Amino acid sequence: MSNTPPSQFALLGQRRFAPFFWTQFLGAANDNLFKFALTVLLTYQLQLSWLAPTQAGLVIGALFILPFVLFSASSGQLADKVDKAHLMRAIKNLEITIMALAAWGFWAAHVPTLLLCVLLMGLHSTLFGPVKYAYLPQQLQEQELTGGNGLVEMGTFVAILLGNVVGGLLMASPELGTHWVALGGLALALAGRASAQAIPPCAPTDPGLRINHNPLSETWRNLQLAHGHLAVFRSLLGISWMWFFGAVFLSNFPAFAKEVLHGNAQVASLLLVVFSVGIGVGSLLCEHLSRRHVEIGLVPLGAIGMSVFAIDLYFASRSLPTPAQGTLGSAAFLAQAAHWRVLIDLALLALFAGLYSVPMYALIQLRTPPTHRARIIATNNILNALFMIASSLLAGLMLGAGVSLPELFLWLGVANAVVASYIFAVVPEYLLRFVAFIASRCVYRFEVRGEAHMPTQGAAVLVCNHVSYVDAVLLMAASPRPIRFIMDHRIFSTPLVGWFFRLAKAIPIAPQHENPAVYDAAFASARQVLDEGELLCIFPEGGITRDGQLQPFRGGVMKIVEHRPDLPVVPLALTNLWGSFFSRIEGGRAMVRPWRRGCFNHVGLVAGAPMSASDISPEKLQRQVGELLCEGGQRP
Template sequence: MDTVAADTAVGAAREAHPNQFALLRQRRFAPFFWTQFAGAANDNLFKFAFTVMVTYQLQVAWMPPAMAGLVIGALFILPYLLFSATSGQLADKFDKRSLILFVKWLEIGIMLLATWGFFTADVVVLLACTFLMGLHSTLFGPVKFAYLPQHLDERELTGGNGMVEMGTFVAILLGQVAGGLVVAVPAIGPQAVGFCCVALALIGRLVAHAIPASPASAPDLRINWNPVSETWRNLKLAHGNIVVFRSLLGISWMWFFGAVFLSQFPSFAKEVLHGDAQVASLLLVVFSIGIGAGSLLCEVLSRRHVEIGLVPLGAIGMTVFAVDLYFASGALPPSAGLTLGQFVGVAAHWRVMADLALLSLFAGLYSVPMYALIQLRAEPTHRARIIAANNILNALFMIGSSVIAGALLKAGCTIPQIFLLVGIANALVAGYIFLLVPEYLIRFVAWVATHLVYRFRVRGEEQIPVSGPALLACNHVSFVDAVLLMAASPRPIYFVMDHRIFRLPVLGTLFRLAKAIPIAPQKEDPAVYEAAFERAAQVLRAGDLLAIFPEGGITRDGQLQPFKGGIMKVLERARAEGVQPPVIPMALTDLWGSFFSRVEEGNAMVRPFRRGMFNRVGLNVGAPVAAGQVQPQVLQQRVAALLAG
């Protein structure tokens, strides 16, 4: 019952903080958010100002202007490959607040050195600072993403990640804009950049002081200082949880996808859109706003759960708008060099900007749930090392994107053609990942059903435990009851279902992908009957959620049918395995008479619009019942009360 009390407290906290923006008023999140915001802004202010300086203001014989951006970008990414594994260990071993404070002191030192480099126009010193700022970000990355699940509950994790993702891209945008403006100030530009960098580092350190303590998750961990062997060990550690590992690959692909677009914006603006440097900056602004909007939208669309059903939706949008960007670019009228005002005055250019905005918005929908899933599913004792493995893969994929984009350009591909190829590749990669991890596809179907087919409302969802085994007992009204329960739960559910439903063309495939457990009457098929109860006990022993429909079949008259004794047999098998899971009563409401339910005058799934569109349906979740107190009649009374209320 301790778990029940904890879940009740989580529900109360959720009601007290109704959305992700409320986190900015809380000490557990606000200082951390503004610390990472200042750090991301400083990274990009420094990098962009330095790039502009060596491109336009200095003559460096051994680094031509065309190579400056590539060299600076490569030096910044290199520490991710070299030191991510070590930083992941440090984040698991030590208090995260202490590490954040250390990283901010390091940032101050680097920026003081960079200021000297700006004053003396010493490119070598500034290149060294670029590498050190990459190291600073490498150390901060695992701490950042391991901090969130330590201070946010499951229902806040998507919103928290959305805020961080939005904040990061806004900080990148503001940092680059500020860097370009400040470094261009006549006579004192580079020196002013140095002072701004130091000021931002000091602000970040002052704000970080308010971050609450975050105890180490693995204080006894022995540090392996060999980056090569530890990198390999981290990747193997991540591979131990196949859903998490494939989610890491999915996030890394998103960075590959995004890096292709971001790296080509200057050339795209000049060669395809015929715009000046301000047009290239506009593309960056539109892309950043799109990512931020998509990241914030995740919480609204997920009902404050970790909703990985948004990932396929994001992948579809990324492909659709990347492909449309190719066609929009090919339809542009020829023109001479355009200023920003002239560019936005052409109607055809608005389609290009809309494609970029929507493409990046869907990228936000794609990435945020994946980050939240990794944080939720990774073991706390090595969560930071999993994040470190993610950073390593991200760096490799970003480097790969540069190599492949360069090879395509050398082979004669135009920039719009590269966007088209990446969009098509995104569809193939996403499809492959979703086949490997069907949970994404299943949750997507559940999300569509509860947003586009039904208007679905859940009451008492805080009663569904976010960890540990539990048995869900629900009335059976339609052929999509299991889909609706999936949508209501933050965790995967294993269903015990009538074996005949697996014969249905679409639903049968869906439930097989969901690893539903078929059950047949004992007289009809004793082997399937026994195997179902054995598998059900294994699910509960593994600490997962199991759902059963105690009526034994879909109602034919819309009324609650007598509960059968199968639920008692499940509990007996679980007890024999040493598990006594709580039983959560549930009641689906207003489904009777809809397309997927039977009706008195006929079968299910006839006359699709017999109740119109977007039917209001609901799920009422009751308080858990201890396993020792469960009886079919008692449970039926609980479900009946939920139906009435």
């Protein structure tokens, strides 16, 4: 592709991203180092009359998540009101203070102080969450947003993994472990503060905001705002469901390793490693699969994979052999072929969870009003916390009722399919983008040239030649934003294709002499689309070409742009589609020979520079599209 930005890994060498990345990485590592080390201390090394070892992990988890429910609304307001770089440095100062207090708590073995520090570290993470995700869209271009989010998600799960592993290793020494953890936590906090110092200024998006200190009313107000952008609101719920789904697995790895896999603590750690690596790989794959755009077509793909491999995990783990003696270590566990299927299922489940979550985060960042972005992300953090609490309660009830862990995973996989189907039914854009994703990567080998000319914000008219029944699908795949299409009303009577375009809210149009009401309604709907700041696409030839040649452009586009002289009009040319299954070639018919050109045909789209509506005519647009066809290697 032309104008292709560097790989996402290039961001790690740039000041606008690298200091921020390492700041959040070190913070996540510190959270988990501290929590896991304290869990080990209270479970195995200290005997307390008021806290049973079996309850230590639950208490620590509850204390850490409580601030997300109480203070997320306030933290979101702060992130919108003040400079985000200044706020991150202030949060890191708080982390140093908390870790200094925790260091004393470890040295003195003062458990109430350590539990207070868990609560305060939860507050630290609550404050950092909204600013973390609101910072990215201010510093990254649209083409970089998916890759940047992928790196952040990968870094977060690697940090979680390293924090847990290092915390466990340091606490392996009963006498000096607490001292090493105290020093390690303080060192990570200082390193995070040093990294935050290099974060560039990031201006507040709503400096005049008056802080609402009532978390309930503020959360409700932000939910109402998000609900006004249906795709954003459903993405909030979708991400929260992903945390519900993932929390069931993460919280049950120790029990799954012991009771089902017959393994020891090494096997439980191995499951965590496999899950974290899977999430990281899936997060990084998003940029490549999305072609560096916010591609929510990956979300259905991720949901399908999550269900398939959660269900297969049930079949893979329900009848594993019982070892002759004791429990299995990691080496003995890996030596049995039956266990590899379990690990592969877990790795792929996590990989698809990464494909599912990253585009949703990017979509929220891209489509939320900048002035409210951090507050809506804070609302998402509240929903995430509530969904994780609900997952723990529901999983506990099901296990208490006699459901086995493999059966729990089976029901979770089925429930995920139901929830995903509901989300895609109420927000068809996910399904539409999924179809476009499959068509442009599996049915065709689709190349886009001049993609920098595709509008990323604001109203615009796209003008394109019309070659096949899938032209609109390919244009969807090329655009980072939804497109509304004006299409011949007769296409809506075509089986399957008509259903798809009705789902896409395409605007039907008929010749004025044939149906004046449909004709007038089409232009009224087109103007409304533009008034709402959306993209509108028209095929000015008036129908699919019957001979592969560019047909004369009609004047409908002039009627659309009248009274809007500054509206950008982007010429587009689809190339190499003539002769494919979906084009008319044999007696004017299409879709009659599925393998006419084999599989994975090379097709393309060439986007030209936007033109001003005041400077266009049908003839000029036709010449411009013809030149783009020549540029793409095709005769007009």
